Structure formats: structure tokens, C-alpha cells
């Protein structure tokens with residue numbers, strides 16, 4: 001549908017299509033959103049890989065090392081946003097989420113599907129962000145105990161479409177995902 005951006009339902013569907021593409025297609029821009037957290041009132045941003053997007057539960061998954069700063073921040077404040085700018089579709093997507101940090105038995109099935117080379121990024125020693133004497137003075141032992149899935153339950157979606165005319169739409173869990181137009 002070429003005019004997806006003209007209706008609230010069209011925008012909502014397109015957001016979920018885009019997130020699905022991000023999970024499935026390594027080259028898609030939605031594969032690597034910016035993921036932001038807050039620590040001591042200060043914003044933090046970094047790139048992550050979008051690992052799962054479930055339109056039924058409105059949840060997104062990120063895989064990370066338990067030792068990273070973002071996990072400490074999420075323990076302090078469980079809120080995170082995802083940001084995607086899809087130049088081809090002229091679409092900015094912002095997603096406000098509340099994050100559960102899942103580990104151990106709860107993520108054993110997911111770990112089983114993480115390929116060996118990718119496992120190495122979980123369990124870096126010393127833990128990520130530690131000052132080291134030289135650039136390569138660290139080890140990557142692939143440690144299941146350090147593997148965490150950040151399950152991010154979306155509470156609010158903000159979409160901005162920069163077509164010939166600008167359109168901005170909001171969707172919220174509290175409104176049962178019924179959309180509203182916003183001034184852009």
C-alpha cells in the first residue's frame with residue numbers, strides 16, 4: 001500500500017512491518033536501533049541489535065551482557081527507548097518501553113539458538129567498560145551466566161512521517177493502541 005502513512009492503522013501496521021524487517025534482515029536499518037536508558041537522571045544512548053519484535057504482546061528483545069552499564073541503569077530505572085530513522089520510508093519511530101532483565105532458565109532456549117561466534121560477546125572479562133592496560137587486554141569466554149535478554153514492553157509509540165506533508169501519530173498501551181494524530 002503506497003499511502004500507508006495516510007491512516008493511523010496504516011502507520012501502526014507499517015511500524016510493525018519495519019520492526020519485523022529489522023529482526024529478519026541484517027541489512028535493514030531497523031536492525032540496529034539506538035537504545036537509550038537513564039542513569040542518575042542522565043541519558044545514555046548506544047546501538048543494539050533488535051533480536052525479536054512481537055506485535056501481539058508489543059514487546060521487543062535485546063540481547064546483552066549482564067555486566068554492561070545499561071543493565072545497571074535498567075536496574076536503577078527500568079525504562080528504555082528505541083529510536084529508528086528509516087530514511088527510505090521517511091519514517092522516524094520512537095518506542096518507550098519498560099524492561100524486564102531475563103537470565104538463567106528463562107533464557108536457556110534463546111541461548112541455545114545463539115550461534116557460537118555470537119556467544120563470545122557475552123561474558124567479556126574484565127566486565128565491559130572496565131579500564132584496561134592495553135586495547136586487547138580482555139577475554140571473551142562465552143558465558144551463559146552473563147547472557148541477558150532485555151524484554152522491553154512497549155507503552156508508547158511515536159511515529160513521524162516526513163513525506164510531502166508531515167504526519168505524526170501516537171499509540172499507547174493505555175489507549176489499547178488506538179492511534180491519535182499529533183501536530184508534527
Ligand SMILES: Cc1cc2nc3c(=O)[nH]c(=O)nc-3n(C[C@H](O)[C@H](O)[C@H](O)COP(=O)(O)O)c2cc1C
Pocket residue numbers: 032044045046047048049050062063064065068069070071128129
Ligand atoms: C552495530 C552494533 C550493534 C550492537 N549490538 C549490541 C547488542 O545487541 N547488545 C549489546 O549489549 N551491545 C551491542 N552493541 C554495543 C553497544 O553499542 C555498547 O557499546 C555496549 O553494549 C556497551 O554499552 P553500555 O556500556 O551503554 O551498556 C552494538 C554496537 C554496535 C555498533
